[in-house]
Amino acid sequence: MQRVVVKIGSSSLTSPEGGLNSLSVRFFAKEIASLRLAGYQVLLVTSGAVAAGFREMGYVERPKQLHEKQAAAAVGQALLMQSYREAFQIHNIPAAQILLTRTDFLHRKRMGNASMAVEELLKQGVLPIVNENDTVSVDELKFGDNDTLSALVANLLKADHLIILTDMDGLYTSDPRIDPSATRIECVPEITADIYSLAGGSGSSVGTGGMRSKMDAAKIATRGGVPVFIGQSTEPGQLLEAVQGRGRGTYFETKTTSLPMKKQWLAFLSTPLGTLMVDEGAEKALIHGGRSLLPVGVRSVEGHFQSGDVVEVISPSREILGRGIVNYSEQQLTEVMGLPSQDRMKKTEGSHRLEVIHRDEWISLK
Ligand SMILES: Nc1ncnc2c1ncn2[C@@H]1O[C@H](COP(=O)(O)OP(=O)(O)O)[C@@H](O)[C@H]1O
Numbered sequence: 325m326q327r328v329v330v331k332i333g334s335s336s337l338t339s340p341e342g343g344l345n346s347l348s349v350r351f352f353a354k355e356i357a358s359l360r361l362a363g364y365q366v367l368l369v370t371s372g373a374v375a376a377g378f379r380e381m382g383y384v385e386r387p388k389q390l391h392e393k394q395a396a397a398a399v400g401q402a403l404l405m406q407s408y409r410e411a412f413q414i415h416n417i418p419a420a421q422i423l424l425t426r427t428d429f430l431h432r433k434r435m436g437n438a439s440m441a442v443e444e445l446l447k448q449g450v451l452p453i454v455n456e457n458d459t460v461s462v463d464e465l466k467f468g469d470n471d472t473l474s475a476l477v478a479n480l481l482k483a484d485h486l487i488i489l490t491d492m493d494g495l496y497t498s499d500p501r502i503d504p505s506a507t508r509i510e511c512v513p514e515i516t517a518d519i520y521s522l523a524g525g526s527g528s529s530v531g532t533g534g535m536r537s538k539m540d541a542a543k544i545a546t547r548g549g550v551p552v553f554i555g556q557s558t559e560p561g562q563l564l565e566a567v568q569g570r571g572r573g574t575y576f577e578t579k580t581t582s583l584p585m586k587k588q589w590l591a592f593l594s595t596p597l598g599t600l601m602v603d604e605g606a607e608k609a610l611i612h613g614g615r616s617l618l619p620v621g622v623r624s625v626e627g628h629f630q631s632g633d634v635v636e637v638i639s640p641s642r643e644i645l646g647r648g649i650v651n652y653s654e655q656q657l658t659e660v661m662g663l664p665s666q667d668r669m670k671k672t673e674g675s676h677r678l679e680v681i682h683r684d685e686w687i688s689l690k
């Protein structure tokens with residue numbers, strides 16, 4: 325059975341003045357019910373807690389301060405779930421609430437627990453409805469928008485499709501709200517820097533990440549082996565069409581199969597504490613040769629790190645090549661960088677692993 329993660333943004337569920345649009349919630353519930361009837365297993369990632377709750381809190385617009393957003397989400401999340409539960413009940417679909425934070429993804433055990441619970445819900449035919457736990461999340465550790473969250477959930481649960489629904493029918497050559505001559509891009513085989521640069525911020529007063537955060541999400545998911553659709557579903561049947569490759573939006577292809585959890589953490593959740601600039605030979609070895617990084621290929625070192633920390637690796641043209649777990653402290657590496665392996669052995673008396681970054685602890689981000 326194919327597994328689909330559907331993400332619905334605030335802009336599709338709420339009105340600009342705040343408050344839930346229960347007709348929209350009912351519409352999406354029907355769309356999801358049709359998807360399930362067509363034989364797909366569905367998980368829903370939904371935004372809208374802050375937008376649904378701020379008016380009841382007495383705010384005239386979507387709040388900007390953290391404590392106000394936390395409070396609005398506490399009110400709005402209950403309204404959101406109530407509305408979904410009522411809407412799914414019409415189709416006899418039981419729904420469950422799952423609230424996650426970015427920190428949860430940093431702990432393998434917590435992630436294991438969450439995915440076991442989700443698997444059980446799916447097995448029993450319950451629809452998991454995921455949102456960020458906004459009331460306990462602090463700004464520095466927040467997803468903020470739910471695009472990234474939906475991509476990580478899709479990767480974690482090895483989904484076959486990630487469908488990001490928004491108020492725009494796909495990625496355009498520039499923000500169509502600003503540029504009426506913008507045209508839609510139907511298919512993106514690879515998210516290059518040029519494609520990324522087309523995406524702008526949010527055009528609505530309730531959404532947060534805009535197309536840029538959707539592009540980040542598409543990068544994460546496609547890198548993890550999950551193909552992505554970004555677009556609209558406003559007419560009955562369009563969600564199913566989106567999953568079947570006939571949707572109104574943009575498709576992002578993937579060339580890889582699923583990425584192990586450790587590499588996902590390294591690529592998308594870890595915080596690099598330093599930067600290593602490598603030479604062209606090392607760049608080739610890392611990107612095309614699938615090899616480890618050796619001291620001889622390191623040109624310069626920045627940051628403060630110890631052995632075991634995560635560092636970012638950049639090319640001579642300052643392009644980010646990837647991330648890895650480094651086997652040297654910044655001080656040790658400064659002493660041995662540029663040295664051929666034999667000289668390096670003499671210098672550290674063989675007390676070290678030779679590789680600066682072992683290929684098993686490396687993820688390419690190119
Ligand atoms: N290149 C682009 N193509 C399409 N939309 C874009 C582009 N750049 C920016 N946007 C904006 O992104 C918005 C969708 O993101 P957002 O407001 O965060 O919605 P959501 O709440 O669904 O996540 C669109 O309404 C649009 O104004």
Ligand SMILES: N[C@@H](CCC(=O)OP(=O)(O)O)C(=O)O
Nearest residue numbers: 334371372373374469470532
């Ligand atoms: N977790 C937040 C998501 C905030 C948000 O606006 O996200 P999005 O609409 O996906 O850009 C909420 O439920 O309000």
